Amino acid sequence: MIFDAIVVGLGAMGSAALYQLSKQTPHVLGLDQFSPPHTLGSTYGETRITRQAIGEGTYFVPLALRSYEIWRELEQQTGERLLTITGGLFVGQEQSDVQMHHKPGWLRTTIEAAESFGIAHRMLDTATLQREFPQFKFRSNDIGYYEKEAGFLNPERCISVQLDQARKNGAAVRTNERMLSIESKGDLVTIRTDQATYQTRKLILTTGSWIAESLRDTPYSNLLRVYRQVLYWFAIRGDYRQYTPDRFPVFILSDREVYGFPAVGGPAGGLKIATEVYEHSTSPESVNRIVSQAETQAMYEQHIAPNFVGIGPECVKSAVCLYTMTPNGDFIIDQHPTNPSILLASVCSGHGFKHSAAVGQILAELALEEQTRFAIQAFRLARFS
Ligand SMILES: Cc1cc2nc3c(=O)[nH]c(=O)nc-3n(C[C@H](O)[C@H](O)[C@H](O)COP(=O)(O)OP(=O)(O)OC[C@H]3O[C@@H](n4cnc5c(N)ncnc54)[C@H](O)[C@@H]3O)c2cc1C
Incomplete structure (x- = not known):
């Protein structure tokens, strides 16, 4: 099966993106290396x-x-x-x-x-x-x-509720599964995890504090x-x-x-x-x-x-x-610098949670419609060139 979109990282941003995607299509997969909500990332602590x-x-x-x-x-x-x-x-x-x-x-x-x-x-x-x-x-x-x-x-509850709603809408959710590598051929992206291989039209990376790894070998490798x-x-x-x-x-x-x-x-x-x-x-x-x-x-x-x-x-x-x-504290919401089929969101500074539901909508719009109704110029990678 080829997914319309896969979301890797189901914390604040990924659970919101998966929920918003699932309102448009059931052919979406979300996966996380742990079982969100958890205490090892950025979305933890009751309030x-x-x-x-x-x-x-x-x-x-x-x-x-x-x-x-x-x-x-x-x-x-x-x-x-x-x-x-x-x-x-x-x-x-x-x-x-x-x-x-x-x-x-x-x-x-x-x-x-x-x-x-x-x-x-x-x-x-x-x-x-x-x-x-x-x-x-x-x-x-x-x-x-x-x-x-x-x-x-309540950040933990927001994650759980959005993942539950995504499941109800038909999305697949896989936890305790870690993405290991990404490959692209034509318009398709293939990801390999520690358990399986999946193909998708769009890959959304919302991997929080782990996201710097995805910018390695790009001009932004030292940004975060x-x-x-x-x-x-x-x-x-x-x-x-x-x-x-x-x-x-x-x-x-x-x-x-x-x-x-x-x-x-x-x-x-x-x-x-x-x-x-x-x-x-x-x-x-x-x-x-x-x-x-x-x-x-x-x-x-x-x-x-x-x-x-x-x-x-x-x-x-x-x-x-x-x-x-990032150096000025702003978010990154953009295509990956080397592959337009990959979107990434680093909204992980000290004030990102309140925006996370809308960030999910932005990511879903970018993945399924190639554009968003929100102004996101301030969050483009090129701003940090
Ligand atoms: C102490 C603190 C206080 C804050 N206070 C506020 C506040 O009062 N108001 C506010 O609006 N915001 C606040 N924030 C910011 C907000 O909490 C963050 O912006 C938000 O939680 C970031 O969510 P995220 O989805 O980017 O990261 P996370 O929730 O950490 O999610 C990233 C997920 O990616 C997964 N992942 C990573 N790599 C892989 C891989 N290879 N394969 C599979 N899964 C992977 C991780 O397991 C993790 O679950 C605060 C943050 C902190 C740390």
């Missing part, structure tokens, strides 16, 4: 922030907005809760140029994006921040952007860097009800490089808070997946104690997760 005014670039906004629609469509189809609206509080100093996800002026661009796309928001001065959000320690001259429709997604990131859940000492999703928003303190979530794991589940670290690059094979006591203590001293009221130093749990970054 991912979603927001609509995207400070990483206004060109991301249509992806975020379309993804909201797809999450709601999936919720209606399955009865599963994927998206929880909590409001989003994004705080910084007004003229700050501190980078988030390699993007300077993130808070400014967030406000610009909200204004140009008509996204509902409120601007809060320092006194209002202190009054409305006593869980935080604000600095003088902090300003807050509050987005009503921001919230969090993988960075180890740690998610922490610190104990709530104060009143737990101050931190539940109905009272506490997702937040990003952009100047202090801290972001986090309301408490979703009960009084003993802790508050999930993280920072971003770009000191040393690594790989999915060699990354240290153990979080040391020293790291936890440094996180508490540098990022928790100065910024929060009522959060204790006890770390309830922690998890290692991987960012895969």
Whole structure:
């Protein structure tokens, strides 16, 4: 059998692509070396922030907005809760140029994006921040952007639901099967895995932190860097009800490089808070997946104690997760440089999840229609030449 499309890598992007493809044709196959959702890639840890005014670039906004629609469509189809609206509080100093996800002026661009796309928001001065959000320690001259429709997604559930829906639509899903090699002849692509050989008209590579391998021997072989990131859940000492999703928003303190979530794991589940670290690059094979006591203590001293009221130093749990970054933090969504029958998507930086449902649609459109209704010029490989 010749498939219309094969998707290799069924994390956030691949499960979305397979679901979208399966709405058009049942002759599609998705495969993964592990059994997604799993803990070894980039889509792990209970919650991912979603927001609509995207400070990483206004060109991301249509992806975020379309993804909201797809999450709601999936919720209606399955009865599963994927998206929880909590409001989003994004705080910084007004003229700050501190980078988030390699993007300077993130808070400014967030406000610009909200204004140009008509996204509902409120601007809060320092006194209002202190009054409305006593869980935080604000600095003088902090300003807050509050987005009503921001919230969090459950990444593991999003993957499972999209794979289930793809199966229902007739797609084949194979897990614990690793792709080893790719060959092309004419318009057909043949992939060999550790278990079988398959032929397809289009191959979509959504292999996350493993994707650099696919760009070997091309001008982009040195483009991507993988960075180890740690998610922490610190104990709530104060009143737990101050931190539940109905009272506490997702937040990003952009100047202090801290972001986090309301408490979703009960009084003993802790508050999930993280920072971003770009000191040393690594790989999915060699990354240290153990979080040391020293790291936890440094996180508490540098990022928790100065910024929060009522959060204790006890770390309830922690998890290692991987960012895969281009030099400017933008995504790659494009044809492979040496073969137009192969599409690749590296949407694996620290803000890709919220866009993943729309990225799936883009990939399905490119694979089946050779074009997409979304503007993806910013994600072409040639931008990094
Ligand atoms: C700590 C952290 C916090 C984040 N926070 C947010 C957030 O708050 N909001 C947000 O929007 N985004 C966030 N992100 C980003 C988001 O999680 C990622 O953009 C997204 O999960 C990337 O998904 P992916 O499909 O590219 O990679 P993955 O989910 O890792 O999927 C890649 C898959 O490919 C498979 N694979 C690789 N090679 C092969 C092979 N040869 N054969 C078969 N299968 C293969 C792997 O097993 C894996 O399952 C965060 C990321 C991290 C790490």
